[in-house]
Amino acid sequence: MESGTLSLEEIQKRIEQLSPEQALEEIKAANGDLVLLDIREPHEHAEAHLEGDVLVPPVEVAERIDELAPDTSQRLILYCRSGARSARAANLLQEQFGYDNVANVEGGILAWQEAGLPVDEAEGLTSEQRERYSRHTMLPEFGVEGQVKLLNSKVLLLGAGGLGSPTALYLAAAGVGTLGLVDDDVVDESNLQRQVIHTTDRVGEPKTESARKSIEALNPDVEVIEHRTRLSAENVLEIIKDYDVIVDGADNFPTRYLLNDASVRLRKPVVSASILAFDGQISTFVPFEGPCYRCLYPTPPPAELAPSCGEAGVLGVMAGVLGLLQANEVIKLVAGIGEPLIGRLLLYDSLGTRFTELKVRRDPNCPVCGPNAEEIPQSEMGKFPDYEAFCAR
Amino acid sequence: MPTIKVPPVLRPQTGGEGEVSVGGATVGAALEALAERYPGTRSQLFSPEGELNRYVNIYLNDEDVRVLEGLETGAADSDTVVILPAMAGGSSGSVL
Numbered sequence: 504m505e506s507g508t509l510s511l512e513e514i515q516k517r518i519e520q521l522s523p524e525q526a527l528e529e530i531k532a533a534n535g536d537l538v539l540l541d542i543r544e545p546h547e548h549a550e551a552h553l554e555g556d557v558l559v560p561p562v563e564v565a566e567r568i569d570e571l572a573p574d575t576s577q578r579l580i581l582y583c584r585s586g587a588r589s590a591r592a593a594n595l596l597q598e599q600f601g602y603d604n605v606a607n608v609e610g611g612i613l614a615w616q617e618a619g620l621p622v623d624e625a626e627g628l629t630s631e632q633r634e635r636y637s638r639h640t641m642l643p644e645f646g647v648e649g650q651v652k653l654l655n656s657k658v659l660l661l662g663a664g665g666l667g668s669p670t671a672l673y674l675a676a677a678g679v680g681t682l683g684l685v686d687d688d689v690v691d692e693s694n695l696q697r698q699v700i701h702t703t704d705r706v707g708e709p710k711t712e713s714a715r716k717s718i719e720a721l722n723p724d725v726e727v728i729e730h731r732t733r734l735s736a737e738n739v740l741e742i743i744k745d746y747d748v749i750v751d752g753a754d755n756f757p758t759r760y761l762l763n764d765a766s767v768r769l770r771k772p773v774v775s776a777s778i779l780a781f782d783g784q785i786s787t788f789v790p791f792e793g794p795c796y797r798c799l800y801p802t803p804p805p806a807e808l809a810p811s812c813g814e815a816g817v818l819g820v821m822a823g824v825l826g827l828l829q830a831n832e833v834i835k836l837v838a839g840i841g842e843p844l845i846g847r848l849l850l851y852d853s854l855g856t857r858f859t860e861l862k863v864r865r866d867p868n869c870p871v872c873g874p875n876a877e878e879i880p881q882s883e884m885g886k887f888p889d890y891e892a893f894c895a896r
Numbered sequence: 897m898p899t900i901k902v903p904p905v906l907r908p909q910t911g912g913e914g915e916v917s918v919g920g921a922t923v924g925a926a927l928e929a930l931a932e933r934y935p936g937t938r939s940q941l942f943s944p945e946g947e948l949n950r951y952v953n954i955y956l957n958d959e960d961v962r963v964l965e966g967l968e969t970g971a972a973d974s975d976t977v978v979i980l981p982a983m984a985g986g987s988s989g990s991v992l
Contacts, residue, residue: 753984754984755984756982756984759984777983777984778983779904779905779983780904781904782903782904782983784983799953799982800951800953800982801950801951802950802951803951803982803984804905804951804952804981804982805951809905809981809982809983809984815904848980850980852914855914859901859958859978860958861955861958861959861960861978861980862958862959862960863960864960864963
C-alpha cells in the first residue's frame with residue numbers, strides 16, 4: 504500500500520512516537536548525535552522552534568534528506584506544529600528511503616509548549632501577535648523581524664482626512680506601534696465620500712478622536728496619540744521629534760514647506776502625497792539621502808494654480824490609491840525592505856489608469872538641504888519672502 | 897511632433913485636452929507652440945519677461961530639464977514633455 508493513501512492514524516501506528524518529555528530527554532542525552540528536523544514552513548519556524556533543529560519544509564524532505572543524514576541508520580527525530588506533517592514525513596523516510604531509526608514528536612511543538620518545555624521563541628511577538636500578523640511574518644522578505652520593527656515604530660500622520668484615513672487604517676492593521684495624528688478639524692458630512700476612517704454617526708466629532716476610535720477597534724496593539732492642533736513654526740519640531748517617519752497629506756503649501764524644513768532639520772523621512780480631481784503624486788523624501796520637497800518644488804505656485812480639493816473636487820478613491828501607496832512606503836522604510844520612492848516622483852492619472860515616474864534630483868542650490876544651506880531660525884521655517892501671497896487656503 | 901502632457905490645473909486653458917502634440921525641436925519651442933495655440937496657458941508657464949516660471953517644473957520624458965539644457969533641450973517627435981505642477985490637495989482642510 505502506498506504510504507500517501509494511508510490515514511494519519513495508520514501512519515502513526517507504523518512509526519515510533521515520542522512524547523515531548525521523552526524527546527527532550529533523548530535530545531539532551533544524545534549530545535548532538537541525532538538529527539532533529541522541523542517539518543514546517545519558514546514563518547512557523549521563525550516564530551518558535553526547538554533548539555538545535557534543522558528546518559525542512561514538507562516538500563523538501565525527499566530532496567534534502569541525503570545531505571542531512573547520509574547514513575540511513577542515523578537517529579532522526581521529527582516534529583511539526585501538531586505532529587501530523589512530521590508523522591507523514593517520518594513514514595516517508597522509513598518506508599521509501601530506508602531510514603530505520605526515525606521517531607516523531609507526538610502532538611508537535613504545540614504539545615511541547617503545553618508541557619512547558621523550552622523553545623526558542625521570536626523576540627517581541629506574543630502568541631496573539633503571531634496569529635494576527637502571520638500573513639506578514641510568512642513573507643521571507645519581511646518575517647518576524649519586519650513585524651517587530653513595525654510594532655516598535657512611531658509614525659506621524661499629518662491630517663486625519665482623505666489621505667490620512669486609508670494610510671492610518673492600513674498602518675494600524677499592519678501593526679505600527681504608535682500612530683500620531685495631527686488634525687484640529689471635525690468630521691464633516693462632505694468628508695465621508697473619501698475619509699473612510701470616519702463614520703456617519705461621528706459627524707461633528709474631532710477627526711483625531713473619530714480616527715482613534717476606528718484604529719482602536721481595528722487593532723488594540725496600536726497606541727494613538729492625538730495632536731489636536733495646527734502645525735506651526737512654533738510647534739512643528741516638538742511634534743515631529745519623537746516619530747520615525749512622517750506622512751504628509753497636508754492640503755496646503757505652507758504646511759508642506761514647513762514640514763519639509765523641520766524634517767530636514769531633524770533628519771526625519773517624509774512620505775509625501777497629494778491628490779486633486781483625478782490626479783495624484785507621491786514621493787519619499789529622506790533628508791540628505793535624496794532630494795527634499797524644496798528640491799522638487801523650489802517655489803509654490805500662485806493661488807490660482809493651486810486649488811484645494813474643496814475648490815476643485817477630488818475623486819474619493821484617489822485618497823485610497825495614494826493613501827495606500829503612502830502606507831506602502833512607510834512600511835518599507837520602517838522594515839528596511841524594497842526600494843522606496845527616494846528621488847522618484849510617481850504620478851497617477853486615474854482617468855487613464857496610468858502611472859508615470861519622474862526623476863527628482865537633489866538641488867545643489869537648495870536653501871534647506873543643499874551643500875551651502877545655512878540653518879534657518881525656527882521662526883523662519885516654511886517661509887518665503889512672499890509667504891502670505893502664495894497661501895492657497 | 898513631441899507630445900506635451902498638460903496637468904489638470906492647465907486643462908481649462910486647453911479646452912480640457914490632457915495631451916497635446918505640437919511642433920518644436922526644443923522643449924522651449926514646444927512650450928511656445930502650446931502657448932501660441934492656447935494663449936491662456938502663456939501667463940501660467942512664462943513670466944512677463946518670457947522666462948519659465950519658477951514654480952513650473954518641466955520634464956523631458958522622466959528627466960527634469962533643469963539638469964538637461966533647460967528650455968534649449970532638444971525634443972524629438974517621440975519625446976514627451978511633462979508640465980508638472982506642485983499639488984497640495986490632501987488630507988485635511990486645517991492642519992495649518
